[in-house]
Amino acid sequence: MRFLILLVAVSGCWGADGYRERSASVVRQYAGPADLQTASYGTIAAKLALGQDLEWCSRRLEEILAAGPTGDMFWMFPVTAIAYRDQGQLTPSARAALKKAWKTYMPYRGDTENHWLLYYTCLYLMSQLWPDAEWYTGKTSAENMAEAKTWIDGWVKLTTTRGQGEYDCTHYIGVYLLPMSYLTAWAKDADLQKKATMMLDYLIADYAVENLGGIYVGAHARTDDKMVVEKWEGVAGDFGWMLFGLGPRPAAIGHYTLYYGLAANYEPPAILQKIATDRSQPYTHYEKKRTRNRWRFADELHGPVYKTTYVRKEYAVGSDQGGVLQPIQQHSWDVTWAVPDPRGVQNTMFALNPHSSLRELQTYFVFGPDFGVEAVVRSKKTYDSPDKLLGGSPYERIYQDKDALIALYDVPEGARFPHVNGFFSKDLREVVEDASGWIFAKGGEALLALRPLRAYEWRDIAGGGRRLFSPHRKNGVILQVAAAAEFASYGEFQRAIRALPLEFGFEPGPWVKFRNLRGAEMRFTYGVEPVDRSKWPLFGGPFLEADVDSEQLVMKYGGMRRVLDFKKLTVSEALR
Numbered sequence: 001m002r003f004l005i006l007l008v009a010v011s012g013c014w015g016a017d018g019y020r021e022r023s024a025s026v027v028r029q030y031a032g033p034a035d036l037q038t039a040s041y042g043t044i045a046a047k048l049a050l051g052q053d054l055e056w057c058s059r060r061l062e063e064i065l066a067a068g069p070t071g072d073m074f075w076m077f078p079v080t081a082i083a084y085r086d087q088g089q090l091t092p093s094a095r096a097a098l099k100k101a102w103k104t105y106m107p108y109r110g111d112t113e114n115h116w117l118l119y120y121t122c123l124y125l126m127s128q129l130w131p132d133a134e135w136y137t138g139k140t141s142a143e144n145m146a147e148a149k150t151w152i153d154g155w156v157k158l159t160t161t162r163g164q165g166e167y168d169c170t171h172y173i174g175v176y177l178l179p180m181s182y183l184t185a186w187a188k189d190a191d192l193q194k195k196a197t198m199m200l201d202y203l204i205a206d207y208a209v210e211n212l213g214g215i216y217v218g219a220h221a222r223t224d225d226k227m228v229v230e231k232w233e234g235v236a237g238d239f240g241w242m243l244f245g246l247g248p249r250p251a252a253i254g255h256y257t258l259y260y261g262l263a264a265n266y267e268p269p270a271i272l273q274k275i276a277t278d279r280s281q282p283y284t285h286y287e288k289k290r291t292r293n294r295w296r297f298a299d300e301l302h303g304p305v306y307k308t309t310y311v312r313k314e315y316a317v318g319s320d321q322g323g324v325l326q327p328i329q330q331h332s333w334d335v336t337w338a339v340p341d342p343r344g345v346q347n348t349m350f351a352l353n354p355h356s357s358l359r360e361l362q363t364y365f366v367f368g369p370d371f372g373v374e375a376v377v378r379s380k381k382t383y384d385s386p387d388k389l390l391g392g393s394p395y396e397r398i399y400q401d402k403d404a405l406i407a408l409y410d411v412p413e414g415a416r417f418p419h420v421n422g423f424f425s426k427d428l429r430e431v432v433e434d435a436s437g438w439i440f441a442k443g444g445e446a447l448l449a450l451r452p453l454r455a456y457e458w459r460d461i462a463g464g465g466r467r468l469f470s471p472h473r474k475n476g477v478i479l480q481v482a483a484a485a486e487f488a489s490y491g492e493f494q495r496a497i498r499a500l501p502l503e504f505g506f507e508p509g510p511w512v513k514f515r516n517l518r519g520a521e522m523r524f525t526y527g528v529e530p531v532d533r534s535k536w537p538l539f540g541g542p543f544l545e546a547d548v549d550s551e552q553l554v555m556k557y558g559g560m561r562r563v564l565d566f567k568k569l570t571v572s573e574a575l576r
Helices: 019-031 041-050 054-066 073-085 092-104 113-129 141-162 173-186 190-208 235-244 255-263 270-277 358-364 372-379 490-498
Strands: 004-007 283-290 304-311 315-319 333-337 348-352 396-401 404-410 420-424 429-433 439-443 446-452 457-460 466-470 474-483 502-505 511-515 521-525 552-557 560-565 570-575
Touching: 019 041, 019 235, 019 255, 041 054, 041 073, 041 255, 054 092, 073 092, 073 113, 073 173, 073 255, 113 141, 113 173, 141 190, 141 283, 173 190, 173 235, 173 255, 190 235, 190 270, 190 552, 190 560, 235 255, 235 270, 270 552, 270 560, 315 396, 315 404, 315 474, 333 404, 333 446, 348 446, 358 372, 396 521, 404 511, 404 521, 420 446, 420 474, 439 490, 446 490, 474 511
Parallel strands: none
Antiparallel strands: 004 570, 283 304, 304 315, 315 333, 333 348, 348 420, 396 404, 404 474, 420 466, 429 439, 439 446, 446 474, 457 466, 502 511, 511 521, 552 560, 560 570
């Protein structure tokens, strides 16, 4: 077989249709707010990019800075964009006020992967811009840049060898794409600029293969209380639309997309457009990630995260292996079905043990024990609620085979919330509680069957939908999904599910033996690994391939190949 190998510029020669105009439209939107009196950094940066109202930009920037900077690294990235979009338009007075702020305000570096990446990217770029400035760090510009580059280089290597720690986040995807877009546009160091551009390919590929119409599917290190049930309503949906034209244009586009677009030096290659949009054939995709830093109760800083995602045009089923892999906002498994218009739609089903404990928090945070839970609940208000629909549990284990999934729970005595919550959307249709124990429902063109293993009751959810409440410590659920087109009728689907061989028990721990619709026999016992994960890839499937420790990613679509090699800092493309 012969291939034509082409070494190309890192931004790629195969562009994504319409991206430039969508990105520019976001900048125009932010440049024209209804009220200039309250407009903030985003409007200033957008107007600078368009060369509009420059006198107002300088005046407003000084007003905001005079009130005192706040927000730490979330202050750093807006003003970095302003500084780089200023090509002589700002007045000397406004520029001096901005420079003074970087000397007198000390941003907190934060305690998460996204915080540090934002912090060091902005510190690097501002120190590059002002080589002789005085800094809040007490260091020189050169020293700031050296420290920042060391951390960024280390993060890239860790991500391309062992996976991200804050992986596949519905919201924080923007906080990873944004700093890489800044470095791609504004870093003068050729190697760092190229590495950042390659990381944009890498991060966007990670999203492209696990989206359904712009919705980020599968297991997430972090999501939030709204996006866990209303899947499109978030930053990932904004980027799906802007990068690939997926889904409707958001009415209120988040500022992460604005600042990403202000750098505007990167356009997704067409192979990513194909991967992000082609759902003509079902596929299973595998990923290996890592936990967030574990400061206590673990022998290794990072533990492995094993993800499985099955995607087809009608729906996606995704999961991790269970356990607490991230604190507070982990989402371990669900099914998401496609809908023509996702705005306001709860197109998902899942279950969880609503775990809350100081041990979980102390594993991943360094604060003391006295007020740990109280401090978290100030901002993550549902964390300590028995009704919550978000979070991982040390008492949950998950096994997935294509579009069938088993989740088992073995909650010890004394645990605060020893029950299972199941989310049943307001948008489900024709829900049937069958005498066999299966619950059937329709979601879009997906047919859903959920089998709780123990007795349950229904509780209403404010705003619509119902919560399945099952108050048993040894418990489990089985999920089987199929496309409506596979069956002549809803009744035929139900008959097929009822005919599937199923055995289960709870002693000494929960166990299930189930033959799924695809003919695979799933044997799963709580505490026993259902599959050999020793060779699990960093990425594996029809579109992406990467081995652990390889520092390489191969993107595939038809006869197209795009290879990122972070050891050699090269990008190659091939046409079969």
